Amino acid sequence: MNVGNEQNKCRPVVVLQNNTGNINSNTTVIAPVTTHQTSACFDEMQNRWYVERNENGRIAKKYLGFYEIPLKLEGENAESVFGLVNVAQIRVIDRKRIVGAKKGVATQECFNAIKTAIERNLR
Numbered sequence: 641m642n643v644g645n646e647q648n649k650c651r652p653v654v655v656l657q658n659n660t661g662n663i664n665s666n667t668t669v670i671a672p673v674t675t676h677q678t679s680a681c682f683d684e685m686q687n688r689w690y691v692e693r694n695e696n697g698r699i700a701k702k703y704l705g706f707y708e709i710p711l712k713l714e715g716e717n718a719e720s721v722f723g724l725v726n727v728a729q730i731r732v733i734d735r736k737r738i739v740g741a742k743k744g745v746a747t748q749e750c751f752n753a754i755k756t757a758i759e760r761n762l763r
Contacts, residue, residue: 652672652673653673653738654711655670656669666734666735667733667734673725674723689710708725709753710724710725711725714746717744725754
């Protein structure tokens with residue numbers, strides 16, 4: 641049961657824990673993939689991702705990227721999941737919570753961006 645602003649619902653996740661930890665433990669460390677889905681846009685001038693939100697009848701940009709990293713997968717499943725990895729919501733879950741099959745592997749560039757965002761979050 642989640643409380644307050646904690647991420648909720650059944651959603652895709654990125655498994656952050658290494659394979660040794662996953663093999664030897666009943667839990668794993670994950671970061672949820674947000675539900676911004678296809679609404680995320682890239683601002684070339686700011687070099688940042690954003691989503692548009694309606695604030696009092698006016699469209700405003702909410703910039704992302706400090707804690708939310710666009711998920712990019714390798715290979716043939718590259719388009720199977722779209723969203724942003726929210727490293728501000730990292731948590732440990734029981735592996736029993738994981739349902740469904742693995743959708744893919746994050747590109748090295750995406751994984752490096754996730755690690756950088758985690759470091760920023762912990763400073």
